Amino acid sequence: MAEHADLLAEMQAVSRMTTAERLKHAQKRRTQQLKVWAQMEKEASQKDKEKRKSKLKKSQRVVFPDSITLLEAATRNDVEEVQDMVKRGISPDLYNEDGLTALHQCCIDDFEEMVRILLEAGADVNACDSELWTPLHAAATCGHLSLVELLISHGANLLAVNADGNMPYDLCEDEMTLDYIETAMANQGITQEKINECRAAKESQMVADIRALIQAGSDLNTPDGNKASLLHIAAANGYHTTAELLLEQKAKIDLKDCDGWEPLHAASCWGHIHMVELLVANGANLNAKSYMDETPLDVCADDEVRAKLLDLKRKHEAIMKSEERHKSSLQRRASSAGSRGKVVRRVSVNERSSLYRREHQKEAIVWQERGQEVELQDDDEDKQTDAELKQHTTLSSANESHGNQVDPMQESLFSKSETIVGNGSASSSSLPGEPRGSKLDRSASYQMATGEQEDTVGSDLSKEVSHHTLADLKRQRAAAKLHKQSPLSAGEDLSQISLETGRSNTESTVYCTPASGDPPLLKLIAPEDDPPPEKNRCCSLM
Structure with missing residues (x-):
């Protein structure tokens, strides 16, 4: 194809050509142009083909990691390929994303020859997967006796504990295989104490690490990579x-991991029923949801743990309902108490007075019933007091005849009479302001003034008068409790009671001390309404 400069140089020559010559020249140039374009398209198509071929070659070649290749060959029991890979220096301990090695897989599938090749190549007989299962766990679970013998002969750990806390003999259900494992454990001198120690070794180590963190003041809620x-x-x-x-x-009980799981999700998923109870008792949420809207009950596959979760959930709901009912009842009580207070404040003075009267009437009935009971008790006391007074007067007369000499026996009788009198009506001790005199003076704490009270009262009371005085005083006190006497004024120190005796027409005034019993029912009087204020005249015109 001609260049632009060449076309410009030919312009003068073309201008001198005839019309027929110019047409031929244009056709020639057009043919040359088509040839160049065809060549260019051919070259471009060849380049595209080469690129496509190179892309196809690259896309058709698939390369797998050595760990997958080795595990796949062991699963197919391809002895030659495994031997070839081992000869090329590939490690027999390669594992997949679950931590499963070729030796694990061959123990599951019972490929004894492949197991021998791997062990001879230096495979780890105690390799652990993500759940801490060893090849011996796998062989014992499947009941492959020959593989169990082979692994134990190559040094397999009989006390290896997986994530569930199980040893190989815990998972073995075949009797012959289990007998062989137990015999091997006995030959190695393994005892139950050692078994328990191995089971708790990892937890003990974790507890020790946590205590070290506590002493260092570290945060126990710090999460790991997940x-x-x-x-x-x-x-x-x-x-x-x-x-x-x-x-x-x-420690926080509601932290979430990368999947949104709380500790209760993990305990439920792995079927740890005691851990579930512990977490729930410390406030774990049974309805907590993960990022996939899964509750602990949704991720639980163990029937026993699932039943426990349902039971705990029912109990939790019942407790919450009872608390709500209790709160509502407290609110109702508070509201009703407030309303009652408002009603009482709006009651008039007359209504309050009538309310007080009714209350005092009820109280008077109670006091009357109590007075009847006291009267019955006083009758019994009167009989006992009469006997004591007779004995008291006899002893006093004997003392006077013997020059007021009292022997110890008589003193005991005096003290006994004082105690009885004190229990019946008056205190055994002297009244305030009273000098400590003889026992006879203290026993006669009640005194009666006759109609001739203006005269000087003699200190020596006759026996009959003292006897009737004490008995009558008790009857008077009982009568006062039954509203037989007029009410007394509360300000007096000694209450005065008027009594008509059946034996004489003379009126006697009786004085009772504070020890003589309860006063009449003064407080039963209902409050009276305040009288209306009197209107005083302010001037003479009114």
């Missing part, structure tokens, strides 16, 4: 002691 806290790990593994220690240190 946002799982220490309580998540303890709940997933069923470490009850570790969880108790964390909860005592106020």
Whole structure:
């Protein structure tokens, strides 16, 4: 194809050509142009083909990691390929995303020859997957006796504990295989104490680490790479002691990991029923949802744990309902109490007075019933007092005849009579302001003034008068309680009671001390309404 400069140089020559010559020249140039374009298209198509071929070659070649290739060859029991890979230096301990090695897989599938090749190549006989299962766990669970013998002969750990806390013999259900494992454990001198120690070794180590963090003042809620806290790990593994220690240190029970799981989700998923009870008792939410809207009940696959979760959920709902009912009843009581207070404040003075009267009437009835009971008791006391007074007067006369000499026996009788009199009506001790005199003077604490009270009362009371005085005083006191006497004024120190005796027509005034019993029912008088204020005249015109 001609260049632009060449076309400009040919313009003068073309201008001198005839019309027929110019047409031929244009056709020639057009043919040359088409040839150049065709060549260019051919070259472009060849380049595209080469690119496509190179892309096809690259896309058709698939390369897998050595771990997948080795595990796949072991699963197919391809002995030659496995041997070839081992010869090329590929490690026999390669594992997939679940931590499963080729030795695990061959123990599950019972490929004894492949197991021998891997063990000879240096495979780890105690390799653990993500759930801490060893090849011996897998062989014992499947009941492959020959593989169990082969693994034990190569040093398999009989006390290896998986994530569920199980050893190989815990998972074995085949009797012959179990007998062989137990025999091997006995030959190695394994005791029950050692078994228990191995089971608790990991939890003990975790507890020791947590105590070290506590002493250092570290935060126990710090999450790991998957946002799982220490309580998540303890709940997933069923470490009850570790969880108790964390909860005592106020570890958060509602933290979420990368999947939105709380510790209760982990305990429910792995079927740790005691851990579920512990977490719920410390306030774990049974309705907590993960990022996939899963509750602990949704992720639980164990029937026993599921039943426990349902039971705890029912109990929790029942407790919440009872608390709501209690709160509502308290609110109703508070509102009703407030309304009652408002009603009482609006009651008039007359209504309050009538209310007081009714209350005092009820109280008077109670006091009357009590007075009847006291009267019956006083009758019995009167009989006892009469006998004591007779004995008292006899002793006093004997003392006078013997020059007021009292022997110890008589003193005991005096003290006894004083005590009885004090229990019946008056105190055994002297009244305030009274000098301590003889026992006879203190026993006669009640005195009666006759109609001739203006005269000087003699200190020596006759026996009959003292006897009737004490008996009559008790009857008077009982009568006062039954409203037989007029009410007394509350300001007097000594109450005066008028009494008509059946034996004489003379009126006697009786004085009772504070020890003579309860006063008449003064407080039963109803309050009276205030009288209306009197209108005083302010001037003479009114």
